[in-house]
Amino acid sequence: MRGIVKHFGGVHALRGVDLTVGAGEVHALLGENGAGKSTLMNVLSGVVRPDGGAIEIAGEPVELSTPADAQSAGIAMIHQELDLVPQSTVTENLFLGREPRTRLRTLDRAAMRRHARELLDDIGIELSPSRTLSSLRVGEQQMVAIAKALSLEARILVMDEPTSALSDSEVERLFAIIPRLRRRGVGVVFISHRMDEIAVVADRGTVMRDGGNAGTFVVAETAPADVIRMMVGQPIEQLFPDREPPRDDVRLAVRGLSVAEHPGGGRTEPRDVDLEVRAGEVVGLAGLLGAGRTELLDALFGLAGHRMAGTVELDGVPVRLASPRDAISAGVGYVPEDRRVSGLVMMESVAANIVLSALPALARAGWRRAARERSAVASSIRDLHIKTASAESAVGTLSGGNQQKVVFARHLLREPRLLLLDDPTRGVDIGAKSEIYRLLARLAAGGMAVLVASSELPELLGICDRIAVLRGGRIVTVLDGGSATQEAILAAASLEQHPTVEAR
Ligand SMILES: Nc1ncnc2c1ncn2[C@@H]1O[C@H](COP(=O)(O)OP(=O)(O)OP(=O)(O)O)[C@@H](O)[C@H]1O
Ligand SMILES: [Mg+2]
Structure with a gap:
């Protein structure tokens, strides 16, 4: 891509951007929120018409005026905002617009089911292809989008923050596919705000800033601090803020909280959870995929309704949390995991x-x-x-x-008196991350109690007074934020379930 220019009204989103991606290369695209990464990739996938610039694929100039043009030029994109049909099944979504037909030109449902199974197996996800998309977790929906993009046999595959909705084990499965793409000579553009991921998967990276190029680098030869400086324009002094110690008064007291299995199942509901969060305290929830972090936060926001048993007290007063309305009027706030679908108009x-x-x-x-x-x-x-x-x-x-x-x-x-947060910095850039940490520190200093789930362990270690580790819906240990280590959290989170522990 050479000299790509794009205006949206008065916004100069792209100011002549260059990007070169080799066959079999994984190229990271980085930059702060609003730098122009998605817009550049929307140009490549024919979704956005550029105002200027040129695109070549394998040395041939191409005109990509529509998504269909891009698809036939061998470009597939997994969008930041999922573009799947929620009411349709996994199978229908995988073959949307290119359904296999029988000789009589009717839908070949058997072939579709078989092929869908193969595609899902191929990327190692266990999902029934006949489930409707809206019944899946966000991470699972993302994996369906990835399976679909891979099935298009693209020459260029763009992943716009593919991991932002995935759990750690799903991310691992995704990363396991990447060497295969490399061998097939696919050029991969990988957008992510997570330096650790970029270090693992990418060969080179291009940094965008304010709609322009800020530099291109070889991942193995570049220190993360240099990349951050390229992105932000200045080094980040201190990612995690200094904190004030929490107060003595207990804001949230949870005793014997359990949630009966939802009729639909598939979730790890809380089991016998005892937990206290003091005013001014930030408590983290750690745990592997399916450990029940989100389910615990959901329950505290009244989303488990009458399936919830046990007692919850706020400032020493028992509260009823049978609905989000109850929770809100009790002074509980919740920023859920799937923010993108949560009520923006x-x-x-x-x-x-x-x-x-x-x-x-x-x-x-x-x-x-x-x-x-x-x-x-x-x-x-x-x-x-x-x-x-x-x-x-x-x-x-x-x-x-x-x-x-x-x-x-x-x-x-x-x-709110109690703020519940589920992966609050997913998808936000490093500068905004440090702003959010500072904001949480300020809110806590003002007396708010914060309960935050995260899959980024450095984040939990950086901002929490204490960290509760969940496994199978139970809190297995609570570690001191000041002295805990990633190893200690992981060990507690992944310990094999021992039968005697289970029986207790
Ligand atoms: N349809 C649109 N109309 C108006 N402005 C737009 C439109 N699409 C994008 N922009 C603007 O273009 C700029 C670049 O946005 P873009 O989505 O490409 O950023 P990004 O680098 O992908 O950020 P993020 O990391 O948050 O996803 C932003 O200022 C955005 O507000
Ligand atoms: Mg984007």
Whole structure:
């Protein structure tokens, strides 16, 4: 790609970007939220028409005006926002628009099922192809998208933050496929905000900044600190903020919390959970895939409804958490894992999306107060570095990471007593990560209790006072955040389930 230019109205998204990817190369594309990574790849996959520049594939100039052009030129893309059909089955999604036919031109359902099974086996996921997509976890849906892209036998495969919705073991499976693509000579463009992943999978990387090139580097020869400097324009002094010690008063006290299996099953519900979080304390939830981190947070937000047993107290007062409404009025806030699908109204402005559910907190006697709303929105945009042309821009025009920050801002405006967070920095760039950590430290210093699940262990170690490790829905140990190590967490999280432990 040479000199690619793209304007969206007044926004200069791409200012003449160059990108060269070799056959059999895994090329990382990096940059802060809103740098232009997705836009550049949308140009390559025919979704966005560039205003200028040229594209060559294997030395031949190509014109990629539509997604169909790109597909026939051998380009497949796994988008940051999944473009699958939620109401259809896995099989139907895999073959959408290219369904195998019998000789009578009717759908060859048997062939579809067989082929779907093969594709899923190929990338090592256990899923019934006949399940509807909406019944799957976000990570599983992502794996279906990946299976689909791989089945297109592409020459160039673009993965836009493929791992942001995957659990660690799913990420491993994805990474296991990459050598195979390399051998087949596929050029892979891999967008990620996680340096550790880039170090593992990528050969070279290109850094974008403000719609331009900031540099291209060979991964094996470059220190992460240098890459961060290229991305941010300056080194990050201190990723994790200094923290104040928590207070003595117990904000959240959970005793004997269990959740009865959902009729649909497939989740690891909490079992006999005892847990306390003090005011001003940040407690982490660690655990492997399926350990039950999300399920515990869901239960505390009232999402398990009447399936939940046990007691929950907030500031010493027992609370009923039979619905999210109960939880909200008790002062519980929740930023869930699948933020992208959690209630942004894409056509509405950034401002409207931020104040949406904060309204009761900002209104007095039922009257909305425009000035207070405006200043709340302005400080959210400033504090979280939300990159947007203005507070009035439609949220749908923001980059993926910036949309996530909007969801985050909305939940913080409610000033909950207890804030539940599920992987809060997934998909946000390193600069915004450090902003979010600072913000959490500030909120905790103000007395908020924070319970945060994360699959990034360095993050938990960096921000938590204590870390509870989950396995099979139970808390198996609680470690001190100051002295815990990644090894200790992993050992606790992955210990083989011993029959006697199970029986207890
Ligand atoms: N359809 C659109 N209309 C208006 N502006 C847009 C549109 N699509 C993208 N932009 C703007 O272009 C810029 C680049 O966005 P892009 O999505 O490419 O960023 P990104 O590097 O992928 O970020 P992230 O890491 O958050 O996914 C942003 O300022 C974004 O707001
Ligand atoms: Mg993007």
